[in-house]
Amino acid sequence: MAWQPAFASGSLAHYSSLMDSCAVRLCDMLEGAAKEGREVDIFRALGTMTMGVVGSTAFGIDFHTLDDPDSPSAEEGLRLVKASQTVFSSASLVAGTLYQPLMLFFPKAAPFVQWLARTLPDKKLLQVSQARATVREVGYGLIQNWRSAHPGQAAAGADKAGPPAAAKADATLEELQGEAPGLLVQAAARAGAPKATFGGADAASGINIVGTAKRGATDVEPGSFLGLLLRARDHASGAAKFSDATITAQASTFILAGYETTANALSYAVYNIALSPRVQERLLAEIDAFGRTRQVTHADLGEFPYVEAVVKEALRLYPPATMTSRVVSKQEGMYLVPGVTVEKGANLFTAPYCYQRDEAYWPRPLEFAPERFLPEGSALAPATDDAWTPFGAGPRMCIGWRFALNEAKIALVRLHQRFSFELRPGQVPLKLRLGMTLSPVDGVWVRPIARGGEGEALDVPPSAAA
Numbered sequence: 385m386a387w388q389p390a391f392a393s394g395s396l397a398h399y400s401s402l403m404d405s406c407a408v409r410l411c412d413m414l415e416g417a418a419k420e421g422r423e424v425d426i427f428r429a430l431g432t433m434t435m436g437v438v439g440s441t442a443f444g445i446d447f448h449t450l451d452d453p454d455s456p457s458a459e460e461g462l463r464l465v466k467a468s469q470t471v472f473s474s475a476s477l478v479a480g481t482l483y484q485p486l487m488l489f490f491p492k493a494a495p496f497v498q499w500l501a502r503t504l505p506d507k508k509l510l511q512v513s514q515a516r517a518t519v520r521e522v523g524y525g526l527i528q529n530w531r532s533a534h535p536g537q538a539a540a541g542a543d544k545a546g547p548p549a550a551a552k553a554d555a556t557l558e559e560l561q562g563e564a565p566g567l568l569v570q571a572a573a574r575a576g577a578p579k580a581t582f583g584g585a586d587a588a589s590g591i592n593i594v595g596t597a598k599r600g601a602t603d604v605e606p607g608s609f610l611g612l613l614l615r616a617r618d619h620a621s622g623a624a625k626f627s628d629a630t631i632t633a634q635a636s637t638f639i640l641a642g643y644e645t646t647a648n649a650l651s652y653a654v655y656n657i658a659l660s661p662r663v664q665e666r667l668l669a670e671i672d673a674f675g676r677t678r679q680v681t682h683a684d685l686g687e688f689p690y691v692e693a694v695v696k697e698a699l700r701l702y703p704p705a706t707m708t709s710r711v712v713s714k715q716e717g718m719y720l721v722p723g724v725t726v727e728k729g730a731n732l733f734t735a736p737y738c739y740q741r742d743e744a745y746w747p748r749p750l751e752f753a754p755e756r757f758l759p760e761g762s763a764l765a766p767a768t769d770d771a772w773t774p775f776g777a778g779p780r781m782c783i784g785w786r787f788a789l790n791e792a793k794i795a796l797v798r799l800h801q802r803f804s805f806e807l808r809p810g811q812v813p814l815k816l817r818l819g820m821t822l823s824p825v826d827g828v829w830v831r832p833i834a835r836g837g838e839g840e841a842l843d844v845p846p847s848a849a850a
């Protein structure tokens with residue numbers, strides 16, 4: 385995949401310091417609520433952080449999602465957050481466009497359904513088309529800014545001519561086809577196809593480089609994911625390797641894949657920590673042993689086995705991608721259950737949400753017990769390692785899994801260095817919605833309670849101090 389280098393260990397180490405800086409900014413945002421005893425929807429707050437992480441790691445850009453929401457600079461970033469939320473919430477078999485279940489359950493009728501969608505798009509389809517266009521606009525705007533700043537670097541392929549036309553309902557529907565609950569793999573793969581559509585060019589206004597005025601206000605950081613794609617050259621000809629449409633599609637994939645899933649996972653972790661004094665006590669003890677004000681660097685990530693176990697347990701009980709799928713490519717020898725043959729071309733679904741809660745594999749399956757993932761908890765460990773696959777499995781497994789785990793650990797440590805969280809009553813059990821991911825219907829409402837003494841500041845990482 386074009387962006388493999390972005391997930392190499394050197395890149396991940398660099399990202400950790402950017403993640404740490406976003407987590408500290410989230411803590412600063414929560415400070416006011418803690419002082420006033422105000423409740424916050426930690427799911428949405430974490431979403432602003434994960435989008436901030438996408439901006440800084442993928443593009444070297446500050447989307448301003450972690451600014452005061454009323455500040456003018458936050459407007460563009462929050463537009464992006466809102467668009468991403470719409471993409472995720474609209475991709476629901478129940479609450480999404482009517483055409484999506486039709487495509488899924490009657491794949492042979494796809495051309496007709498697409499024609500119908502183009503002729504008579506419903507409200508949900510129009511909404512999600514527009515939201516996807518907004519996400520793409522951001523990627524496209526960043527690319528154009530980079531091209532203006534680097535006039536010698538022509539785009540590859542057919543899209544030198546400028547932005548394609550506005551988002552189309554049938555293209556969106558095609559993208560949604562595989563996005564039955566949680567089918568992120570198709571979402572990602574389809575967004576990666578060079579078939580992007582755009583709604584306008586000047587979307588990058590208001591977006592600035594992370595914490596520095598050294599580069600132009602809308603330039604893309606050289607070592608960032610987008611920088612890698614823009615600079616990639618064909619060895620033989622020296623020409624640009626990727627077209628703008630391909631790069632834009634990859635950028636939207638990163639935005640969508642990196643935003644909601646990690647915010648989901650983190651909010652389920654915060655929810656379960658707040659719910660269980662036993663889990664909270666052990667987690668805080670591990671964090672306090674590390675240090676209540678220390679910066680979390682990449683090298684420190686191994687110091688938090690319990691925090692990692694909490695994230696894994698949250699991903700077990702509440703996998704953001706509740707299903708994954710594959711298309712059967714061969715007829716011969718395809719037996720899932722002895723004696724059952726599946727047709728070539730058939731869609732096969734696996735449902736981690738089900739087997740990760742199945743007592744056939746997990747002792748006391750509905751209990752939140754992070755120690756399952758630690759050596760001392762072997763009595764609660766799964767019967768087989770294959771019973772835990774929140775990131776999928778095999779060659780098409782989530783490419784961002786380590787990135788996501790690192791981000792979740794850093795965020796949980798930073799949050800709990802500074803606060804504990806009290807759950808608003810009436811949220812047990814948590815009401816969940818199955819859109820493109822499994823998300824809390826009404827958010828996760830908590831009251832942050834400051835843990836540190838007055839005036840106790842966190843170390844500021846060098847990237848944020850620049």
Ligand code: HEM
Nearest residue numbers: 569572641642645646705708775776777780781782784788
């Ligand atoms: C907790 C967070 C995340 C979860 C639960 C998650 C889950 C998944 C799942 C279940 C798949 C499908 C795998 C399969 O079919 O076997 C997937 C694919 C993918 N994910 Fe993630 N993901 C997360 C975070 C991320 C992040 C942060 C990124 C990028 C920054 C990312 C990028 C991708 C991509 C590009 C694919 C498609 C891979 C391919 O088709 O080869 N994911 N993810």
